[in-house]
Amino acid sequence: MSKPLVARLHLRSTAEGVDHIAIEDWCLEGEPGWAGLGWGFWDETLNGIPWTEYVALKQERGDGVNESVRRLQQLPMGSLLWTRRRDSSYWIGELTGPWEYRDGSDAQRLDMFNVRPCQWKRVGTQDSVPGVVVSNFGFSKSLASVANRSAVRYTQKLWSQLLGQPSPDPACEPTEVLESLLGALDLEDLIAVYLQDRYGMILVNRRRSTVGYEFVLRYRDDGRRAVATVKSGKAKVDLDALPSDTDLEVWAYAVSGDSTGEPRSDVRWISTSELVGFILARPSVLPDQVSRWLCA
Numbered sequence: 001m002s003k004p005l006v007a008r009l010h011l012r013s014t015a016e017g018v019d020h021i022a023i024e025d026w027c028l029e030g031e032p033g034w035a036g037l038g039w040g041f042w043d044e045t046l047n048g049i050p051w052t053e054y055v056a057l058k059q060e061r062g063d064g065v066n067e068s069v070r071r072l073q074q075l076p077m078g079s080l081l082w083t084r085r086r087d088s089s090y091w092i093g094e095l096t097g098p099w100e101y102r103d104g105s106d107a108q109r110l111d112m113f114n115v116r117p118c119q120w121k122r123v124g125t126q127d128s129v130p131g132v133v134v135s136n137f138g139f140s141k142s143l144a145s146v147a148n149r150s151a152v153r154y155t156q157k158l159w160s161q162l163l164g165q166p167s168p169d170p171a172c173e174p175t176e177v178l179e180s181l182l183g184a185l186d187l188e189d190l191i192a193v194y195l196q197d198r199y200g201m202i203l204v205n206r207r208r209s210t211v212g213y214e215f216v217l218r219y220r221d222d223g224r225r226a227v228a229t230v231k232s233g234k235a236k237v238d239l240d241a242l243p244s245d246t247d248l249e250v251w252a253y254a255v256s257g258d259s260t261g262e263p264r265s266d267v268r269w270i271s272t273s274e275l276v277g278f279i280l281a282r283p284s285v286l287p288d289q290v291s292r293w294l295c296a
Contacts, residue, residue: 004078004095006146006155007071008136011083013038013111023110024085028093033120035081035093037142039066040103040113047103054101068142069114073099080155081118082133082146090129092159093120121162127289130154131183135233150180174276177293179255184232188214189287191230191253191270194278197285201226212241213250226251236260242267 011023015038027034041057049057051073058065081093097117107113126134130151136144146152153169160167172181182190195201195217205216213227226249231237237252239261252259253270279286279294286294 002076004076004080006080006152007075007082008133008144008146009035009072009081009083010137010142011036011085012142015111018109018111021086023112026106026110026112027118028083028085028091028120032096032117033093034112034115035072035083035095035118036110036112036115037066037069037072038111038113039069040101040107040111042103042108044103046101049101051099051101066142071143071145072114072116075116080159082129082136082155083120084137088125090123090126091120092123092155092162093118094159121159123158123162126183127186127292128158129183130181131186131232132180134183148180150176154181171295172293174279174294175272177279177290178272178275181293182232182290184230186287186289187232187253187255188230190275190290191228191251192217193285193287194270194275195226195228195251197282198278212238212243224249228252231255234258237267239264239267 011027012020013023023036027036046057055065075095077095079095081095083091083093085091095116096119099114099116101113102115103113123129130148132148132151133146136146146155150172154172157167157169178187192203192215196203200220201217202220203215204218213229215228217226217228218224219226225247227243228251229237229242231254234256235254236256237254237259239259241261242250242252242264244266249268250266251268251270253275255272279290283291
């Protein structure tokens with residue numbers, strides 16, 4: 001038997017006029033709950049057809065099988081799914097049964113033909129969701145895997161907690177928090193605190209003034225200005241987009257450690273090892289979200 005996986009699912013339809021809130025209610029709050037996708041036939045006589053017949057019929061009609069539908073069918077039993085409602089709440093579900101083709105009034109009303117039984121639990125707001133999972137919701141693919149090992153481990157641990165079961169996993173390591181669990185804004189908060197605490201700066205502007213940096217700071221002693229750019233996930237620092245004023249200090253941090261553009265000697269890079277040292281040395285000044293993940 002294949003090992004359960006973790007994936008992200010958009011509960012939605014591309015069919016015109018479908019009520020997406022109704023899709024969410026039907027999938028997340030029904031008994032049983034469902035993990036569902038559309039791409040149906042709108043023919044009640046096909047209700048309950050096996051997967052092989054479904055594939056053959058799709059091919060016969062010349063439109064093939066949508067890859068998200070195929071992935072849903074192939075996910076091992078017990079796999080965990082993240083989804084997000086339009087009220088911005090996040091949910092985790094566990095697949096409890098095999099793929100089904102369900103035609104009928106609900107399927108046609110909601111464009112939810114391809115489904116699997118799924119037990120759902122509400123997680124809550126974004127601060128309880130790994131940053132790489134939040135980023136995954138930015139992709140249009142209806143069903144996509146979550147491959148990051150730290151995010152997978154946290155998802156499995158959180159699911160056990162939601163079921164009231166003990167979880168033997170230890171708290172997250174600082175490197176895991178930086179690379180997988182912090183969202184983009186949380187990472188920016190950490191860098192802002194780091195620069196203020198370690199280098200005597202004051203944050204004076206958090207608005208994104210340009211595409212090149214996230215905030216502006218000043219040194220407490222002489223008022224010199226500095227800007228900082230912070231990139232989470234696989235994003236790279238665009239060196240060409242950073243200002244090059246001679247009286248302006250430029251700081252940069254990227255989880256990926258990567259950059260694009262012409263190399264620059266005037267950019268002061270912050271390393272992950274430096275941030276890990278700061279997290280361990282100064283727990284009392286860390287942003288709440290960083291502390292939360294360290295204890296998760």
